Amino acid sequence: MIAMTLGVGAMEPEEIEGLLPWHATGTLNPRDARRVDEALARDPQLAKQYALIQDEIAETIHVNESLGAPSSRAMQRLLAAIDGEPSRAVRRSSNVIAQIADFIVSLSPRTLAYSAAIGAIALLLQAGVIAAVVTTKTTAGYQTASSDGPSVGTRALVGFQPDSKLADISQFLDAHNASIVGGPKAGLFRIQLGERAMSKDEVDALMKELRADKIVSFAQPTQ
């Protein structure tokens, strides 16, 4: 191999020369490519040889390209041979993510593009539905536990002792299957008791029971 006037890095001149063919085809790693570039810039003899290699590449490609292509017979033979092979059960991955990945991989770019478009439309529709639901809710206004419930059952105006705790009131309501449907107005709450209509005696007994509770200051049936 020719001797180079300057060494490059840790590589011997012969090593650089030996890498020229791969440098010319662009298959060297970046580090070696840089070293060869530096050597080419320094050594005219090496640069001359590099030009010869480029001619060799061009003519090698010419030789190979002039070989033509095989006939379709090769493909037919291959498919016939595959038909003669033992049938292969299509293996399915047990991993759901892997199956999804396999499916996506199997899609053509055009199919993927259509899928993306359909996905985008679906997102828009979903956004529209959510917006409609939110708008409807907003129109209905903010509702509390005191909203109007079923109209059947018995209602009463109830006042609570000033020192009653929220936990006690909640427990009271639960104990009587009651809910606040209005108020407070003049210190009284309108509550719904049960979900069925009651006789007058039943209502009277219930009011008596309510008044007996220590947190209740007032209880009177109402409409």
Place this chain on the structure above:
Amino acid sequence: MQANSDESLIARIAQGDRLAMKVLYGRHHVRVYRFALRLTRDESVAEDLISEVFLDVWRQAGKFEGRSAVSTWLLAITRFKALSVLRRRKDAELDDETAAAIEDTSDDPEVVLEKQDTGNALRQCIAALSPEHREVIDLVYYHEKSVEEAATIMNIPENTVKTRMFYARKKLAGLLKKAGVERGWP
């Protein structure tokens, strides 16, 4: 993984996907054919080899580990099968005869004309190289294989690839010189 990368095609072939096999075949069969033809110098043998190479891919796809590019794997299979054919035919001597024939024509008037066409002379001399030298020249110059990939295909150490490439080029220069083309190297 890219949707239709060679590696994903191999994965599908391993599952028995014939369409993936056709796509891979369409992508690589010409280069496989040309490599086989350059090694065997017989069109019908090269065509037969294509079917055998891709049938091996069909059978072995599940074992492909992706340590090398699919194209490198294909050429390695092709080479193995081509050398098996050559061993059966004991064809090696023929290549030396061919090379000698080229060398002997250096004084032929036609060759004098060819001197004016360095490209043509180069092509003739490339074709006249020994199988080993022709192979490494093709792998590096035409199939664009790196040192590592060429080593994998030819099943030799990387340094041997570099040395073989150097001597292939040197032999090429010698053939050109005998054909009357002086290039100033080596």
